Amino acid sequence: MEASTRPKKTIKTIAKSKTAMPEQDPAVRARNWSEVTLGYTEDQALAEAARCIQCKKPGCIAGCPVAINIPGFIRAIEDRDFHKAYDIVAADNVLPAICGRVCPQETQCEALCIVGNKLDPVGIGRLERFVGDLALRNGWSLAGPARHNGHKAAMIGSGPASITCAVDLARAGVEVTIYEALHTAGGVLKYGIPEFRLPKKLIDRELEALKGLGVRVVTNAVIGRLYTIPQLMQEMGYETAFIGVGAGYPNLMGIPGEGLNGIFSANEYLTRVNLMRAYQHPQTDTPTGMGKKVAVIGAGNTAMDACRVSIRMGAENVYCVYRRTKKESPARAEEVQHAEEEGVKFNWLTTPVRILGDERGWVRAMECIRMELGEPDASGRARPVPVPGSEFLFEVDTIVYAIGTSANPLLAHTTPGLKLNQRGYIDVSPETQMTSIPGVFAGGDIVTGGATVILAMGAGRKAAHAMLQYMGIEATAEPAHHAKG
Amino acid sequence: MFKIVKREQFSPVTYLWKLEAPDIAKAARPGHFVIVRHGDGGERVPLTIADFDRAAGTITLVIQAVGKTTTALMGLQEGEYLDDLAGPLGHARHFDQVKKVVCVGGGLGVAPTYPQLRQYKQNGAYTISIVGFRSKDLMFWIDRFQTESDELIIATDDGSTGVKGLVTGPLQEVLDRNPDIDEVLAIGPAIMMKACVAVTKPRNIKTIVSLNPIMVDGTGMCGGCRVTVGGKMAFACVDGPEFDGLQVDFDELLARAKRFDPAERESMRLLHERCHLPRQSS
Ligand SMILES: Cc1cc2nc3c(=O)[nH]c(=O)nc-3n(C[C@H](O)[C@H](O)[C@H](O)COP(=O)(O)OP(=O)(O)OC[C@H]3O[C@@H](n4cnc5c(N)ncnc54)[C@H](O)[C@@H]3O)c2cc1C
Ligand SMILES: Cc1cc2nc3c(=O)[nH]c(=O)nc-3n(C[C@H](O)[C@H](O)[C@H](O)COP(=O)(O)OP(=O)(O)OC[C@H]3O[C@@H](n4cnc5c(N)ncnc54)[C@H](O)[C@@H]3O)c2cc1C
Ligand code: SF4
Ligand code: SF4
Numbered sequence: 162m163e164a165s166t167r168p169k170k171t172i173k174t175i176a177k178s179k180t181a182m183p184e185q186d187p188a189v190r191a192r193n194w195s196e197v198t199l200g201y202t203e204d205q206a207l208a209e210a211a212r213c214i215q216c217k218k219p220g221c222i223a224g225c226p227v228a229i230n231i232p233g234f235i236r237a238i239e240d241r242d243f244h245k246a247y248d249i250v251a252a253d254n255v256l257p258a259i260c261g262r263v264c265p266q267e268t269q270c271e272a273l274c275i276v277g278n279k280l281d282p283v284g285i286g287r288l289e290r291f292v293g294d295l296a297l298r299n300g301w302s303l304a305g306p307a308r309h310n311g312h313k314a315a316m317i318g319s320g321p322a323s324i325t326c327a328v329d330l331a332r333a334g335v336e337v338t339i340y341e342a343l344h345t346a347g348g349v350l351k352y353g354i355p356e357f358r359l360p361k362k363l364i365d366r367e368l369e370a371l372k373g374l375g376v377r378v379v380t381n382a383v384i385g386r387l388y389t390i391p392q393l394m395q396e397m398g399y400e401t402a403f404i405g406v407g408a409g410y411p412n413l414m415g416i417p418g419e420g421l422n423g424i425f426s427a428n429e430y431l432t433r434v435n436l437m438r439a440y441q442h443p444q445t446d447t448p449t450g451m452g453k454k455v456a457v458i459g460a461g462n463t464a465m466d467a468c469r470v471s472i473r474m475g476a477e478n479v480y481c482v483y484r485r486t487k488k489e490s491p492a493r494a495e496e497v498q499h500a501e502e503e504g505v506k507f508n509w510l511t512t513p514v515r516i517l518g519d520e521r522g523w524v525r526a527m528e529c530i531r532m533e534l535g536e537p538d539a540s541g542r543a544r545p546v547p548v549p550g551s552e553f554l555f556e557v558d559t560i561v562y563a564i565g566t567s568a569n570p571l572l573a574h575t576t577p578g579l580k581l582n583q584r585g586y587i588d589v590s591p592e593t594q595m596t597s598i599p600g601v602f603a604g605g606d607i608v609t610g611g612a613t614v615i616l617a618m619g620a621g622r623k624a625a626h627a628m629l630q631y632m633g634i635e636a637t638a639e640p641a642h643h644a645k646g
Numbered sequence: 647m648f649k650i651v652k653r654e655q656f657s658p659v660t661y662l663w664k665l666e667a668p669d670i671a672k673a674a675r676p677g678h679f680v681i682v683r684h685g686d687g688g689e690r691v692p693l694t695i696a697d698f699d700r701a702a703g704t705i706t707l708v709i710q711a712v713g714k715t716t717t718a719l720m721g722l723q724e725g726e727y728l729d730d731l732a733g734p735l736g737h738a739r740h741f742d743q744v745k746k747v748v749c750v751g752g753g754l755g756v757a758p759t760y761p762q763l764r765q766y767k768q769n770g771a772y773t774i775s776i777v778g779f780r781s782k783d784l785m786f787w788i789d790r791f792q793t794e795s796d797e798l799i800i801a802t803d804d805g806s807t808g809v810k811g812l813v814t815g816p817l818q819e820v821l822d823r824n825p826d827i828d829e830v831l832a833i834g835p836a837i838m839m840k841a842c843v844a845v846t847k848p849r850n851i852k853t854i855v856s857l858n859p860i861m862v863d864g865t866g867m868c869g870g871c872r873v874t875v876g877g878k879m880a881f882a883c884v885d886g887p888e889f890d891g892l893q894v895d896f897d898e899l900l901a902r903a904k905r906f907d908p909a910e911r912e913s914m915r916l917l918h919e920r921c922h923l924p925r926q927s928s
C-alpha cells in the first residue's frame with residue numbers, strides 16, 4: 162500500500178488508550194509459574210499498530226537505546242507484513258521477544274512517543290514482543306553467517322551484552338566462542354528474571370539461533386580461573402575478546418545479624434528458584450530453605466521478582482521494604498502493579514537496622530526504622546533520613562536483600578593491566594568500549610553497574626563494531642531501511 | 647561432559663573419581679575446588695581437587711556420600727560421563743616458606759589435605775601429618791601420606807588402629823613436643839577444624855583451615871557461601887576457601903550448614919524411596 166493512499170491518522174482519529182494486554186488473573190497466576198502477560202493476538206496487534214501516527218519526526222526512536230526504526234516496523238505490522246516487521250526490528254535488536262517483555266518502555270521509547278503527549282503512548286514494547294514471538298514461533302531467523310573469514314573472537318559471559326556482540330561478529334564472518342561460568346548460558350535472563358516474566362524456552366531458542374550462526378558456547382568456563390584473558394589472547398589465538406560478565410556480586414547492608422539462617426541475597430534466592438528450579442523441589446535437588454514470612458529489602462526490578470517468586474513459592478506474607486516511597490522505586494511501574502495485585506504488601510519509607518535470631522540461628526525478626534524524605538542526593542532522588550525513635554520490630558523468618566550488586570572482582574584480579582574505575586567497574590573508551598588492554602573490550606553491567614538488558618545489548622553492539630574495525634574487517638552493510646534517530 | 651576414567655570405592659560411603667579434564671588439570675593448584683552437577687534438576691556441589699595430573703590431563707576427587715547428590719553420584723561408573731564440571735575455583739594456596747608444619751586431615755578432609763602436604767614437602771618443610779578416621783576400614787591414602795610425611799600419626803575414633811580418639815589429642819601432643827612449629831593446616835568437618843583451632847589459638851600458631859559452607863555458583867555471584875572471618879564478611883568461594891583459622895566464626899559456619907536440613911532430608915527420603923521401588927526396566 163502506498164503511503165499516500167493511506168487515510169491520514171492524527172491524534173484525534175486514533176484510539177485513546179493502549180490496547181489492553183491480556184493477562185492471567187492475579188488470583189490464578191499467584192499460584193503458577195506460567196507467564197503473567199499473554200501477548201497480543203494478531204487483531205490486538207493490528208489495533209495497537211493503528212495508533213501510531215507515523216510521525217515525520219518521531220520521538221520514540223531517540224528513546225530507544227539501540228534506535229530501532231519503530232515507525233518502520235509498526236507500519237509493517239499494519240501492512241500485515243510481519244516478517245518484514247521482524248527484519249526491521251532485528252536489524253537493531255537481536256532479542257525482540259525478550260526486550261518486548263522486559264524493557265522499561267515507559268522511561269524509554271514510549272516516554273518520548275508523540276502520541277503519549279496527549280494520550281496513552283503507543284504500546285511499542287508490546288508490538289515488539291508480538292513480532293519477536295511470531296519470529297520464534299515461525300523460525301524466522303537472523304541473516305545467516307558470512308563465510309568464516311579466519312578471525313577469532315572470545316566472549317566472556319553469556320548475558321545479553323555478549324549475545325548481541327556475538328551475533329554481530331558472527332554475521333560478519335568472525336569465528337566466535339562464548340565462555341560462560343555457569344552450566345547454562347543466558348546470564349541474568351536465565352538465573353535472575355523468573356519464568357513467569359520471561360519464559361526460559363524463549364532464551365533457549367535465541368541461543369539455538371546463535372548456534373545456527375556458528376557461534377560456539379562453552380559452559381562451565383570461569384574465565385580468570387580456567388583460562389585467563391592473557392591466555393585467551395596469547396595462547397588460544399583470539400584476536401579480540403569481549404568482557405560481558407555482568408555485575409553479579411551481591412550487596413548486603415552490613416547490619417548486625419546478617420549471618421543468620423534465612424537471609425539471602427536476591428541473587429542466591431532467585432538463582433535457586435530460576436536456574437536450579439527449586440520450585441520443583443524435591444523433584445529437583447536444590448531447595449530454597451525459605452520460610453513463610455518473607456521481607457524483601459529494596460524496590461527495584463530484582464526486588465519485585467523476589468517478592469513475586471516468594472508468593473508463588475507459597476509464602477503466607479510477603480513484604481516489600483523500601484527506604485523511599487513508591488514514586489522513587491526504580492522498578493518498572495508494571496512490575497510494582499503486578500506485585501500489588503498478587504498480594505505483596507509494601508512498606509515504604511522503612512529500612513532495617515538490625516536482624517534478630519532465635520536460639521537455633523534462624524531469623525526471627527527485623528528491627529526497622531521509619532524514614533522521611535529529605536533533600537535530593539547525587540542521584541537526584543530525595544535522600545531518605547531516619548526518623549529518630551521510630552524503631553519497631555517486624556516479625557519475619559526470611560529476608561531477601563535486593564539492594565543492588567557490585568562488580569565481581571574475580572576477573573580483574575587475574576587480568577594484569579585491566580583498568581577499573583573508582584566503583585570497581587571496568588573502564589572503557591565510550592566510543593569503542595575498548596578497555597585499557599588493546600583488543601579487549603567490555604560492556605553491559607560490568608561497565609555501567611546494574612542497568613538494563615537493552616543497555617547491555619547496545620554496548621555489545623557498539624563493541625562489535627569497534628572489534629571488527631580492530632581486526633580490520635568491514636562491517637556488513639546495514640539494511641537499507643535502517644534509520645538511526 | 648567429563649569422563650570418569652577411574653573409580654575406586656574406599657568404603658561404603660567414600661569413593662574416588664579420576665576425571666578427564668585436561669584444561670582444569672592444567673590450571674589446578676593445591677587449594678582449588680570444582681563444582682559438579684549431574685542430571686536434569688541436579689544440584690551444584692563443590693568438591694576439592696584432591697589431586698591433579700597435568701600430563702595425563704586428569705583431576706582426582708574424593709567424595710563422601712552424605713546426602714542426595716553425593717549418594718546419587720556414587721552410582722556413576724568408570725567410563726561414564728559427568729554432565730558439568732566447573733573449575734578450578736577459589737584461591738590457590740599461597741605457601742609461605744615454613745620449616746616445620748603439621749597437616750591435620752579429618753575423615754574426608756584427608757583427601758584435600760594431600761596436595762598441600764605434598765607441596766609443603768616439595769618446598770622443603772619438615773612435615774608432620776595427623777589423619778583421623780572414624781574407624782580402620784574407612785582409611786584411605788595412608789601410603790600417599792607416608793611418602794610425603796616425615797612423621798605420620800593415625801587416629802581412629804574407635805581405636806581400631808593408631809591412637810584412639812580425635813585428632814586433637816595427637817595435635818596437642820605434637821605441639822607440646824615441637825615448640826618450633828610454624829604452621830598448622832587443618833581440613834575436615836567444621837567441628838573438627840573448630841576443635842583444632844581451640845588447640846592452636848592459645849599458642850598463637852598460624853592455623854589454616856579450608857571452609858566448606860554451602861555454595862551455589864562458586865563464582866562470587868550469590869553470597870550464599872558467606873562466612874565471618876575477623877569480624878568481616880567474606881565469600882568462601884572467591885575469598886577462600888582457605889582462611890586464617892584463628893579468625894573464623896565457626897559457630898556461625900556450623901549453624902549455616904544446617905539451613906537446608908529439612909529440605910535435604912526430603913530429597914534423601916525420595917532417593918531412598920525411588921531406589922527401593924521395584925525397577926521398571928533394566
Ligand atoms: C532479578 C533481576 C531482574 C531484572 N529485571 C530487568 C528488567 O525487567 N528489565 C531490564 O531491562 N533489566 C532487568 N534486569 C537487569 C538486566 O538483567 C541486566 O542489566 C543485564 O542482564 C546485564 O547484561 P550483561 O550481559 O551485562 O550481564 P549478565 O546478564 O549479568 O550476564 C553475565 C554472565 O557472565 C557470566 N560470568 C560472570 N563472570 C564470568 C567469568 N569470570 N567467566 C565466564 N562467565 C562469567 C555470568 O555467569 C553471567 O551468566 C534485571 C536484573 C535482575 C538481577
Ligand atoms: C570448598 C568445598 C570443598 C568441598 N570438598 C569436598 C570433597 O572434596 N569431598 C566431599 O565429599 N565433600 C566436599 N565438600 C562438601 C560437599 O560439597 C557436600 O558434602 C555436598 O554438597 C553435599 O551434597 P548432598 O546433596 O549429597 O548432601 P545434602 O543432603 O545436600 O547435605 C548434607 C550436608 O552437606 C552440606 N552441604 C549441602 N549442600 C552443600 C553445598 N552445596 N556445598 C557445601 N556443603 C553442602 C550441608 O552441611 C548438609 O548438612 C566440599 C565443600 C566445599 C564448600
Ligand atoms: S528495545 Fe526497548 S526501548 Fe527499544 S523499542 Fe524495544 S522496547 Fe523500546
Ligand atoms: S513517536 Fe509514537 S506515534 Fe510517533 S512514530 Fe513513534 S511510536 Fe509512532
Ligand code: FES
Nearest residue numbers: 864866868869883
Ligand atoms: S557460592 Fe555463590 S558466592 Fe560463593
